[in-house]
Amino acid sequence: xxxxxxxxxxxxxxxxxxxxxxxxxxxxxxxxxxxxxxxxxxxxxxxxxxxxxxxxxxxxxxxxxxxxxxxxxxxxxxxxxxxxxxxxxxxxxxxxxxxxxxxxxxxxxxxxxxxxxxxxxxxxxxxxxxxxxxxxxxxxxxxxxxxxxxxxxxxxxxxxxxxxxxxxxxxxxxxxxxxxxxxxx
Amino acid sequence: xxxxxxxxxxxxxxxxxxxxxxxxxxxxxxxxxxxxxxxxxxxxxxxxxxxxxxxxxxxxxxxxxxxxxxxxxxxxxxxxxxxxxxxxxxxxxxxxxxxxxxxxxxxxxxxxxxxxxxxxxxxxxxxxxxxxxxxxxxxxxxxxxxxxxxxxxxxxxxxxxxxxxxxxxxxxxxxxxxxxxxxxxxxxxxxxxxxxxxxxxxxxxxxxxxxxxxxxxxxxxxxxxxxxxxxxxxxxxxxxxxxxxxxxxxxxxxxxxxxxxxxxxxxxxxxx
Numbered sequence: 001x002x003x004x005x006x007x008x009x010x011x012x013x014x015x016x017x018x019x020x021x022x023x024x025x026x027x028x029x030x031x032x033x034x035x036x037x038x039x040x041x042x043x044x045x046x047x048x049x050x051x052x053x054x055x056x057x058x059x060x061x062x063x064x065x066x067x068x069x070x071x072x073x074x075x076x077x078x079x080x081x082x083x084x085x086x087x088x089x090x091x092x093x094x095x096x097x098x099x100x101x102x103x104x105x106x107x108x109x110x111x112x113x114x115x116x117x118x119x120x121x122x123x124x125x126x127x128x129x130x131x132x133x134x135x136x137x138x139x140x141x142x143x144x145x146x147x148x149x150x151x152x153x154x155x156x157x158x159x160x161x162x163x164x165x166x167x168x169x170x171x172x173x174x175x176x177x178x179x180x181x182x183x184x185x
Numbered sequence: 186x187x188x189x190x191x192x193x194x195x196x197x198x199x200x201x202x203x204x205x206x207x208x209x210x211x212x213x214x215x216x217x218x219x220x221x222x223x224x225x226x227x228x229x230x231x232x233x234x235x236x237x238x239x240x241x242x243x244x245x246x247x248x249x250x251x252x253x254x255x256x257x258x259x260x261x262x263x264x265x266x267x268x269x270x271x272x273x274x275x276x277x278x279x280x281x282x283x284x285x286x287x288x289x290x291x292x293x294x295x296x297x298x299x300x301x302x303x304x305x306x307x308x309x310x311x312x313x314x315x316x317x318x319x320x321x322x323x324x325x326x327x328x329x330x331x332x333x334x335x336x337x338x339x340x341x342x343x344x345x346x347x348x349x350x351x352x353x354x355x356x357x358x359x360x361x362x363x364x365x366x367x368x369x370x371x372x373x374x375x376x377x378x379x380x381x382x383x384x385x386x387x388x389x390x391x392x393x394x395x396x397x398x399x400x401x402x403x404x405x406x407x408x409x410x411x412x413x414x415x416x417x418x419x420x421x422x423x424x425x426x427x428x429x430x431x432x433x434x435x436x437x438x439x440x441x442x443x444x445x446x447x448x449x450x451x452x453x454x455x456x457x
Contacts, residue, residue: 028257032250041241054249061253062260075214080231083238087203144202145234151204169202170195177233 013078020068028065035079036061039086046090046146047097056093060086091148132179137172144169188220197223201230341385341420348374348383359386359432359453366390366450373400373432373453375425382425387418389450392436399437401445402429409433414441429455 011019011030019027039060043053063085071081133141139158143149149157151165160168199205200213217224348354354374361369371386384400392398400412400423410429414437415421434451 025254029254032253036245036250036253038239038242040245041243042238044243045241054246057245057249058253058256062257065257066260075217076228076231077235079235083235084203091203141202141237144199144204148203150206151199154204166195166199168195169198169204170193173198173201173230173233176237177229180233180236 014073017068017071017073017078021071023065023068028061031064031082032061035082039082042083042086042146043090046087046148047094049097052093052097053090056086056090060089063089087145087148094148133172133176136168137175140165140168140172141176188216188222191216192223192226197227197230200227201234344383344420345374345385351376353378355455357432357453357455359434359451361389361451362449365448369451371434371451371453373423375429375455377428380426382412382423383420384415384423385420386434386451389417389434392417395439396436396447397439397441398434398450399441399445399447401433401435402427403431403433404428405430409445411441411443430457431455 011027016027016030020031036057040053040057043056043060044050047053047056060082064082067085071078075081140154143154143157151162154160155162155165158165196205196209196213200210205213213223213227217227349356353376355377357373357375359371359373361367361371366389369386369388369390371384371389374383374385376382386398389398397414398417399414402410402412402425404410404427410424410426412423412425412432415423432453432455433445433449435445435449436447437445438447
């Protein structure tokens with residue numbers, strides 16, 4: 001129970017899921033060792049605050065542990081499921097954070113958020129891949145995934161028709177997929 | 186085509202980017218379950234997004250792991266709500282609830298009954314096995330006896346065969362006398378060179394208790410030599426020092442006599 005060192009064993013995903021559902025704490029440790037840093041990075045990207053991101057990560061892991069019975073491997077990869085929980089937790093925190101400062105000048109917040117993003121990007125050292133994305137693609141991914149805006153909110157903010165939001169989302173992911181495919185060669 | 190149009194609409198990307206409405210989510214999941222092309226495209230986009238997100242990887246501060254697992258244990262044990270303020274208090278030592286204790290007791294009793302039944306079953310199996318083993322052991326002893334007997338018989342046969350094959354041995358057949366042992370016979374193997382002799386008979390009647398057959402050799406000078414007693418049914422060595430004319434078997438008292446007293450049972454002339 002005390003041993004929180006990295007386990008050296010390798011688990012294939014199906015095995016890992018079975019062990020998680022059987023409430024094997026070692027499986028959860030394995031999960032943490034392999035996915036926590038990525039989840040933490042995503043939480044930082046969403047919340048732009050280390051403390052909040054750490055809270056989100058903790059809460060996400062508790063939810064993962066408590067809800068692992070609901071994970072259905074036919075609906076997608078375990079990693080996707082983990083990220084969804086993490087993202088939902090982080091977005092909820094983001095909304096709470098935003099509500100707290102609602103009374104304040106929205107413009108200031110937006111400015112501060114932009115600055116945070118730039119700092120964060122430097123800190124993280126975002127790879128070339130992100131830079132290769134067109135700003136149009138980057139914006140849509142940022143707004144949808146990291147800021148959790150709805151399609152209609154995005155349409156309103158960007159001043160484009162609702163249908164175009166879907167098209168842009170599609171273009172963004174298609175472009176991203178192509179980049180990744182090129183990367184592998 | 187409907188499926189192609191669905192894929193082209195961008196709804197899958199919106200889903201992957203977490204911006205799908207509740208109806209859209211259900212629609213995507215329904216279509217993915219129905220059409221392999223949809224599912225495949227969804228997975229492909231999802232994988233691309235996962236790979237992209239993996240690039241945001243940031244090392245987690247080391248102390249966080251301990252915190253995360255403490256929190257999980259606390260929520261597990263005390264069954265605290267996620268939002269509870271106490272959930273991060275690591276000093277709480279949870280006392281198992283009565284409910285859990287009841288389940289535990291029930292489970293223990295079930296296990297105990299199951300274990301007892303299993304023991305009875307195993308004990309019966311053991312008894313059965315022991316019984317079978319004793320039977321097999323008895324059979325084994327019997328088989329061993331048979332083997333010993335067969336080995337003796339085999340050795341006897343071997344010896345006889347070797348004597349038959351040895352040209353130095355002269356073979357004399359003794360015929361059972363009409364009055365006492367008709368149709369009986371005995372065989373004497375005599376090796377003049379080595380002064381060795383053997384007798385074998387089991388066709389003479391088995392001697393009664395306290396009695397033994399004795400072999401006599403009658404030489405040309407009409408002297409009767411004591412060739413010794415022998416065991417019925419066994420291939421037995423006898424004594425023969427001079428070339429005999431005749432062999433005679435008499436039934437004498439156990440251990441033999443110096444001069445023949447009993448009835449003659451078989452007589453055979455040695456070929457010259």
